[in-house]
Structure formats: structure tokens, C-alpha cells
Amino acid sequence: MSGMAQIERLADLVVRAGVNVQPGQGVVVDSDTAHLEIARAVVEAAYRAGAGWVEVNFTDGPMQRSAFDHASVESLSVSRPWALARIEEWRAAGVASIGLVGDANPRLFDGADPAKVAARRIEEVRIRRDAMFGGGMRWSVVAAPNPGWATQIFGEPDVERLWEAVSTAMRLDSADPAAEWQARAATLNTRAKQLDALELTEVRYFGEGTDLTVGLPPQARWTGGGLIDNDGIVYMPNLPTEEVFTSPDLRRADGTMRVTRPMVIAGQLITGLRVTFKGGRITEVWADEGGDVIRAQIDADAGARYLGEVSLVDKESRIAKAGIVFQNTLYDENAGCHVAWGQSFPWSVEGGMQMTPEQRTAVGLNSSGVHTDVVIGGDGINVTGTGPRGTVEIIRADEWVL
Structure with a gap:
């Protein structure tokens, strides 16, 4: 299976079986800049599923490191009213939340102040988690293969080898990954x-x-x-x-x-x-x-x-x-x-x-x-x-x- 085909299958899976996007629904995608190609495929899959709008919020490791190096614990801890209001609007509208995770540079934060890492927007994180855990927002989190993650595992940026492992773990090697996951979900529900x-x-x-x-x-x-x-x-x-x-x-x-x-x-x-x-x-x-x-x-x-x-x-x-x-x-x-x-x-x-x-x-x-x-x-x-x-x-x- 080609790399693009794997990306498209992953995107389709997270949209269909993950958040189960409904016609007209808003979708928020959180992604590192390293996952740009996968984020594009997720946006495409969401619109194909009938999403009314899709917003992508990009993060970037080096930019986050700058915050840890230069901002204070107090400033990193402050909850921003506009951010809290936006989360509440997402919850009220029933927005679907998709997170693409996977460290693009796994050693980037070595030496960063642990207190700053722990403090970063923790109240905003809690409020958004409450919205998701409370049933107001459907959400799905999926790890996105990238060279940094591959290097972390294999000692070299062998993304193709990582995609092979991810395809096994995510059932992308099956004829219909979403249907396979729905069957697995039934087994887990019985347990x-x-x-x-x-x-x-x-x-x-x-x-x-x-x-x-x-x-x-x-x-x-x-x-x-x-x-x-x-x-x-x-x-x-x-x-x-x-x-x-x-x-x-x-x-x-x-x-x-x-x-x-x-x-x-x-x-x-x-x-x-x-x-x-x-x-x-x-x-x-x-x-x-x-x-x-x-x-x-x-x-x-x-x-x-x-x-x-x-x-x-x-x-x-x-x-x-x-x-x-x-x-x-x-x-x-x-x-x-x-x-x-x-x-x-x-x-x-x-x-x-x-x-x-x-x-x-x-x-x-x-x-x-x-x-x-x-x-x-x-x-x-x-x-x-x-x-x-x-x-x-x-x-x-x-x-x-x-």
C-alpha cells in the first residue's frame, strides 16, 4: 500500500469510525505542523463526510520550546477568557474534535523546566476535557507517523517501517478498516x-x-x-x-x-x-x-x-x-x-x-x-x-x- 493510500485510509478511519462526523457538523482538528499532509487528508475526509466547517489549529514543537524557555510559570498557567469561551461555544454547538499526535522531535523538550511543562494552560485543558467527557463533544485522538517518531522507535527516520507497524495496529491492512474497528468494538463491549x-x-x-x-x-x-x-x-x-x-x-x-x-x-x-x-x-x-x-x-x-x-x-x-x-x-x-x-x-x-x-x-x-x-x-x-x-x-x- 502506498504512503498516500495509508494516509487516506487513516483519515477516513478517524472521521468515520472515530468522531463519526455528521452532516453539517463543525470539526476542530489539532495537529503539529509535522503532520501537515495527514491533517490535509483529515480535512478532506471530514468535508466528504458532510462537515459544515473544519478548523485546523496547528502547534509546533520549537515554538512550544520557546514558551518553556522564556515565559514564566505564572503566565503559562493563566487561563485566557477568549479560549475558555471558544471551548464553551464548541461544546454548545456539538463540535467534533480530532487530535493528531506523535512527537516530531522526541528530545526537543529535554532540559525544559518540568513545572512549566506541567502548568501549560492546565485549566483550559481541563475545561475542554470536561466538554468531551461530558458528552457535549465527540472526540477522537490518533497518532500520526512522522520521521521524528520513527527515529524515536528505530533509531533512524524510517517512516515506511513505522507506517507498516501503524497499519497493523490500526487495521489499515483490512478491506474496510472502519468496519473492522466496529467489529472489534462489539467484542470489547461484550467484555x-x-x-x-x-x-x-x-x-x-x-x-x-x-x-x-x-x-x-x-x-x-x-x-x-x-x-x-x-x-x-x-x-x-x-x-x-x-x-x-x-x-x-x-x-x-x-x-x-x-x-x-x-x-x-x-x-x-x-x-x-x-x-x-x-x-x-x-x-x-x-x-x-x-x-x-x-x-x-x-x-x-x-x-x-x-x-x-x-x-x-x-x-x-x-x-x-x-x-x-x-x-x-x-x-x-x-x-x-x-x-x-x-x-x-x-x-x-x-x-x-x-x-x-x-x-x-x-x-x-x-x-x-x-x-x-x-x-x-x-x-x-x-x-x-x-x-x-x-x-x-x-x-x-x-x-x-x-
Whole structure:
């Protein structure tokens, strides 16, 4: 398959199966300048799907680095009223949000002040995330291959090799990728219903340096495959997705987890990460590289040290089958079980979408401008769940056994 054909298939997938653009709908695309060709294809696909208008907001790594080098933490933290108003207008209009991610220069932010990286427009990020998580905006995030990302993985800018791996992970090698993802979504949805039926009160991850027990709020609901917005339209917020997930009780996480895949936060590589929880709160962080970035992030706001997601992924994942570490959270989180500290999902408890923020906090859902996924699964990982029927095996040695 030619490079242009792969780009067009990726764009069609994120528009059709990702945000599921409807006739007349507005679409906002966030993209690095390195992804220009892919952004153009997404705009074309969105208009073909009937979008009323498409707006592209470009970012650029060197420009962001200039901000970290010269602006103060205080100025980077300030919420801009016009930006908040624009997000509210997008939410009210039901705009679809597409994010093209993938570090074009993975070492660009080495040496940047971690406090500045963590502070950058965090309130604006939280407000936009609330609009998406609240069902007012359908969204989809997809990683865009580029030479920098290829170099990060392979040590050379072999974009063709990266596209081959991405095609496997994203099912672009099938006759109809969107239909393939819809079928996979159905399987994940069935798993979510199985978990709901167990009425689990806690899950435990253990093996290979991890032993972490996380409590679940009453009437926790699992999600797999996709979401439904406030207008009843189905969409897939992350592509690829191989997980079933829910939000835990932020007050109930105890133990230690070993992160099994490298991760990149704001262009900075994190390796060898280990994290300890007590009473729901992150109490200790160790890392071979990038520990200061994590410590700055979990101090960004009051909810950043507490979990907002627990997720289950088995070895049948297409990302796992691709056979490489993508060093991109969107992909690598779907290669194995993962958790995330920061913002919870309001739909993860019965009636959560109708609750006030105070009611969500009361049942144990977290609120934060941060949501950072970390992979703790892989060979040797086991997961059990405990509920009214006792303890059951869910994953044994990275294989789904429920």
C-alpha cells in the first residue's frame, strides 16, 4: 500500500469510525505542523463526510520550546477568557474534535523546566476535557507517523517501517478498516458487559514487579469499544483502542506498580517508572529517566496524584501483535493493562453524567486537568476482580480468561 493510500485510509478511519462526523457538523482538528499532509487528508475526509466547517489549529514543537524557555510559570498557567469561551461555544454547538499526535522531535523538550511543562494552560485543558467527557463533544485522538517518531522507535527516520507497524495496529491492512474497528468494538463491549454483571468492588493487578489493588465506586460501569454522545451518536474516542476500562474510587488504591513501557510526556521520555500508592494517593515515584517530569505533573493540581482510570487489555491486542514499543501512549496503552492518574470519566458510574461535580467527588470520581495513562501490563501480568460473588480471574499471564 502506498504512503498516500495509508494516509487516506487513516483519515477516513478517524472521521468515520472515530468522531463519526455528521452532516453539517463543525470539526476542530489539532495537529503539529509535522503532520501537515495527514491533517490535509483529515480535512478532506471530514468535508466528504458532510462537515459544515473544519478548523485546523496547528502547534509546533520549537515554538512550544520557546514558551518553556522564556515565559514564566505564572503566565503559562493563566487561563485566557477568549479560549475558555471558544471551548464553551464548541461544546454548545456539538463540535467534533480530532487530535493528531506523535512527537516530531522526541528530545526537543529535554532540559525544559518540568513545572512549566506541567502548568501549560492546565485549566483550559481541563475545561475542554470536561466538554468531551461530558458528552457535549465527540472526540477522537490518533497518532500520526512522522520521521521524528520513527527515529524515536528505530533509531533512524524510517517512516515506511513505522507506517507498516501503524497499519497493523490500526487495521489499515483490512478491506474496510472502519468496519473492522466496529467489529472489534462489539467484542470489547461484550467484555464490558461481562464485567458489569460481576458488580466488582475492586481489581488487583499483580506480577512482574506490580502488586496494586484499586477499589471501584458503587455501581461502577465498564466501557469498551466506544462511547455514545448526548445525541445518541456512537464514536470511538481513541484509535486504536483494545481496552475495557472504568474509573476507580480515587480514595482506594494501595500498592506498587511497575510501568512496563517507556512513555513520553510533553516531548520528554520517561523510562523505568515505578509508583507507590497509599490510600489512593501517589506517595512515591522512581524512574530511571524523567522522574522529575512525573513529580511536577502530579503536583499540577489537587487531583493529579489520584487515579482516574483502570483498564484491562490482553495479548490479543493488535498493538501487542505489532511487536514493537511505539513509545507513544495512545498506542502503547493498548498493548497491555494500564491505569491513569488524574481526571475520571463521569459515565463510569451509574447516573454519573447527571451528577454535579460535588456528587461525583462524593462517590469517588476524580477531577483534574491531568489524565496520564501508564502501561503496567504485558507478559506475566495477572488481574483479578472481587465482588459479591467472591474473587474471579480476569486476566492470567496477559490472556483474557473471564
